Amino acid sequence: MKPxxxxxxxxxxxxxxxxxxxxxxxxxxxxEAITAKSVKVEQLTDSVFVLLTDRQPGITxxxxxxxxxxxxxxxxxxxxxxxxxxxxxxxxxxxTAPGKYNILLIEFDPETGPSLxxxxxVVAGNKPPPVDQPPPPPIRGFAxxxxxxxxxxxxxxxxxxQKALAGVYRVVLKQIDGLNYDESLKIVxxxxxxALQARRGExxxxxxxxxxxxxxxxxxxxxAVGDKENYVLAVMAIVTALE
Amino acid sequence: MNDxxxxxLPPDLFxxxxxxxxxxxxxxxxxxxxxxxxxxxxxxxxxxxxxxxxVNDTAGQADHPFLPKQLEGKxxxxxxxxxxDTHGHGTHCQGIVISxxxxxxxxxxxxxxxxxSGSTAGINAGRVWAAKQGADVISESLGDGGGPPVSADLAAxxxxxxxxxxxxxxxxxNAGYNGGNTIGRPGSYSLHNHGIAAIQSDWRTISGFSSxxxxxxxxxxxxxxxxxxPGGGWVLMxxxxxxxxxxxxxxxxFISWRRSLGFQDMxxxxxxxxxxxxxxxxxxxxxxxWDPRYGNGLVDVTKSFDFLLDKTSI
Numbered sequence: 001m002k003p004x005x006x007x008x009x010x011x012x013x014x015x016x017x018x019x020x021x022x023x024x025x026x027x028x029x030x031x032e033a034i035t036a037k038s039v040k041v042e043q044l045t046d047s048v049f050v051l052l053t054d055r056q057p058g059i060t061x062x063x064x065x066x067x068x069x070x071x072x073x074x075x076x077x078x079x080x081x082x083x084x085x086x087x088x089x090x091x092x093x094x095x096t097a098p099g100k101y102n103i104l105l106i107e108f109d110p111e112t113g114p115s116l117x118x119x120x121x122v123v124a125g126n127k128p129p130p131v132d133q134p135p136p137p138p139i140r141g142f143a144x145x146x147x148x149x150x151x152x153x154x155x156x157x158x159x160x161x162q163k164a165l166a167g168v169y170r171v172v173l174k175q176i177d178g179l180n181y182d183e184s185l186k187i188v189x190x191x192x193x194x195a196l197q198a199r200r201g202e203x204x205x206x207x208x209x210x211x212x213x214x215x216x217x218x219x220x221x222x223x224a225v226g227d228k229e230n231y232v233l234a235v236m237a238i239v240t241a242l243e
Numbered sequence: 244m245n246d247x248x249x250x251x252l253p254p255d256l257f258x259x260x261x262x263x264x265x266x267x268x269x270x271x272x273x274x275x276x277x278x279x280x281x282x283x284x285x286x287x288x289x290x291x292x293x294x295x296x297x298v299n300d301t302a303g304q305a306d307h308p309f310l311p312k313q314l315e316g317k318x319x320x321x322x323x324x325x326x327x328d329t330h331g332h333g334t335h336c337q338g339i340v341i342s343x344x345x346x347x348x349x350x351x352x353x354x355x356x357x358x359x360s361g362s363t364a365g366i367n368a369g370r371v372w373a374a375k376q377g378a379d380v381i382s383e384s385l386g387d388g389g390g391p392p393v394s395a396d397l398a399a400x401x402x403x404x405x406x407x408x409x410x411x412x413x414x415x416x417n418a419g420y421n422g423g424n425t426i427g428r429p430g431s432y433s434l435h436n437h438g439i440a441a442i443q444s445d446w447r448t449i450s451g452f453s454s455x456x457x458x459x460x461x462x463x464x465x466x467x468x469x470x471x472x473p474g475g476g477w478v479l480m481x482x483x484x485x486x487x488x489x490x491x492x493x494x495x496x497f498i499s500w501r502r503s504l505g506f507q508d509m510x511x512x513x514x515x516x517x518x519x520x521x522x523x524x525x526x527x528x529x530x531x532x533w534d535p536r537y538g539n540g541l542v543d544v545t546k547s548f549d550f551l552l553d554k555t556s557i
Contacts, residue, residue, distance in 0.1 A: 169557075185556050190288075192557060193503035197293050208505030216555045223556070235557065 141230075142237035145218040149241035152211040161203045164195040166242035169235055181228040188235060270309065270342050271477055275444045276464035276489055277342050280545050284496065289548060291344025291495035293502070297373035297381045298340060298488060299366070300333030302326045302353035304473045310337055313349045315376045319365035320356035329357045331473045335480050336384050336488040338471030343492025344499070350378050355385055366429075367399035370411070374403035379498050379508075381411040382491035383436075384484035386427030389416070396428065400435035409498060409508055410515050411436040412491045414483035416454035420536055424456030430483075433458035437512050440537055441465020441486040447528050449536045453483055459538035460516065462528055463489040493542055500551055522550055 139146065153162045168191035176184035196208055215238060223230045270277060284290075295314065305313055305326070316326045328334045337349055352369030355361040366385065373381050381403060400411060413436045416427040424431075430438035437460040441450040449455075450466045465486035472478035494515070498508065509515050519525050520539060524547045529537040 188557055189553060189555065192555075193288070193553070196505045197499060197503040199502060204502065204508045207507050209507075210505075212505045212555055212557070215557060219556055231556070238557065 139233055139237045139240065142222060142234055145215065145222055145234055146237045146241040148218045149211075149215050149238045152214050153242055156206045156208065156211060158203050158206040158208070161196065161199050161206065161208060162242050164198065165192065166239055168192065168195045169239045169242070173232065173235060173239070176232070179228075181226045181231060184228060184231060271469050274342060274469040276339070276468050276485075278544070281343065284544070284548055285345055288503075289496055289500045291347030291492065291499050293346075293348075294344065294379045294495040294498045295348045295350055295377050296340050296344070296491055296495050297350040297352060297376070297378035298333060298337045298491070299352040299354045299369045299373060299381060299383050300336050300385065301330040301355045301357070301359060302328040302333045302351050303337040303349065304328050304334040304471065307334060307338070307471045307473070307475060309471050310334075310341055311349060313351050315373075316351040316353070317369070317372055318353040319369045319372075320353055320361060322353065322357050324357060326351065326353055328353075328473050330355070330359050331478070332359060332384070332480075332484065334473045335468075335470045335478065336382065336484060338477075339468060339485055339488040340382065340492040340495070342470065343489055344495035347492065347495040347499075350376050354383075361385065363393065363395065367395055370399045371402045371406070374406035374408040377407065378403075379407075379409045380491045380494045381408055382488045383411065383413045383429060384482070384487045386414055386416045386430050388418075389424065389427045389431060392432060393428065397432065397435055400429075400432065404511055409510055410494050410512060412487050412494070413438055414487045415440050415456075415459055417441075417452040417482050417484075418454045419452055420449075420455035424458075424535075425454040426456040426458050427454065430454070431456070431458045433460060433512065435512065437461055437490065437515065438538070439463050439465075439483060439487045439490045441481070441483045442528065442537070442541065443467075446541065447526075449529065450481065450483075452481070453486075453536065455536040457535060459533075459535055460512070461490060461519075461525075461539055462486070462537045462541045463493070465489070490542075493544070497547070497551075500548070504551065504553060519547075524550060 153165075156162070169188065172187050172191040176187050179187070192212075199206075199208075219234055223234050302316065302318070303310060303313065305316075318325050322329075332355070333351065333353070337351070340347060340349065350373050352373050354365045354369035366383070370381060370383070403411060413430040413432070414427075415430040415438045416425060418425040418427070426438060429436060432438075438458050440455065440459050440462045441453040442448060442462045442464060443450055443466040444464070446464075449462070453462075453465065463486035465483055466481045467479055468481065468485040468489075469477050469479055470485070502508070509518060516539065519542055524543055525539055526541040526543045528540040533539050
């Protein structure tokens with residue numbers, strides 16, 4: 001069976017305070033080892049599938065996993081897990097709920113047949129920030145942007161979404177290192193869409209679009225189109241405001 | 244009327260058995276109801292991700308290659324076949340939802356039995372149950388011969404919206420139009436759902452079978468619609484039954500995309516109608532303005548998504 005070279009886990013990172021994400025990958029197993037109870041297995045050419053099973057409640061925190069593949073993805077549904085396509089290579093899997101996840105990545109090759117890898121993802125930690133920690137210093141030139149982002153978020157009173165936004169922005173700051181302005185912008189946008197789309201319950205009735213519009217207005221004052229260096233600083237300012 | 248017989252598939256549903264397509268991986272190219280523009284939107288991530296659509300019907304074939312695994316399912320008909328779709332109508336409707344919103348999640352309440360009919364109690368219970376499973380959109384391609392509102396029906400809608408459902412769609416019926424009102428229930432409950440008329444493949448001519456009347460809200464593709472067939476493959480069907488899941492799939496696209504831009508969810512038929520009308524996102528069909536056959540017309544997919552386009556840099 002062909003090794004799963006396309007399905008290497010590229011990046012694992014927790015978001016928000018003191019969270020940890022551990023993972024362990026197992027050896028390839030026979031396709032027959034998959035049980036179809038958790039997802040329909042659709043044998044299409046040029047496809048990649050991910051199965052998310054065995055979620056264990058009670059562990060606190062969340063995480064973001066990026067898996068590289070340029071192939072089509074089938075995305076079974078699991079509450080609090082969102083898989084999204086980005087403009088960057090790879091797929092992002094956002095864990096908005098804590099737990100232990102068993103991820104099976106399956107690739108179908110019409111000539112060699114299916115192959116899979118099994119990854120155990122444990123999202124744990126969730127230490128609250130120190131109470132007496134002073135607020136982060138304003139990033140020079142971006143104080144007003146930080147103020148708008150912070151006050152707008154506070155007005156919404158939606159900690160889960162605020163935390164998710166801070167988390168994905170912080171994660172993608174690492175990913176856009178070395179990319180140009182346009183590439184960076186697309187990745188940052190994708191991360192934000194992912195976090196907002198994953199909202200649940202009362203968070204869905206919060207108007208984050210107004211926050212987005214207000215922050216965008218401030219962004220335009222301090223970041224010229226194409227200015228990657230200031231763009232990164234501005235996103236960092238937003239992260240500190242949200243955290 | 245015997246309650247068990249009240250709800251049924253629209254009577255003039257056209258199933259063209261001569262046009263059953265072989266099993267294939269992708270929707271056949273003859274599926275005119277999915278435009279190139281919609282496919283472009285799908286590739287841009289406007290695909291219904293994270294949205295739950297309940298297709299309350301004759302259930303659906305869970306292992307059809309085109310359909311995703313159904314999140315939840317419950318039989319309200321006491322069918323000996325359980326959630327298996329021995330009729331085919333529900334599978335076809337589910338396929339239409341997925342062709343419009345490929346990453347939407349499906350919920351199934353089997354409220355129409357294997358012969359294609361169901362009871363008031365089952366329909367209403369299925370609606371409330373689907374809402375409690377988290378359905379954002381509920382699609383009901385079913386109806387009776389029309390009549391005054393039934394309080395139990397309306398109460399079930401109220402419970403569904405209270406449970407968090409964003410919008411319910413219902414077929415207007417396939418009784419044609421005689422200048423009066425040929426809309427059946429629940430399609431006539433315009434304060435509680437969007438009643439959907441059917442149009443032809445030119446995207447502007449009403450389907451002759453499409454019922455009409457004061458409660459018509461929107462028009463959607465409903466003539467010669469290719470979608471999933473139980474056992475695998477594809478089949479052509481026509482009816483307001485087909486227009487309704489198309490509209491439901493479209494709503495799933497909107498919900499998903501709006502959420503990604505941070506908008507609040509919309510709740511109930513008025514909020515949804517106002518959104519399309521106030522923002523001029525409709526193609527006016529038939530007589531100028533609202534009319535009893537086309538309702539407010541067809542949602543203009545291109546204009547709608549240009550309107551919602553992500554113009555931010557973060």
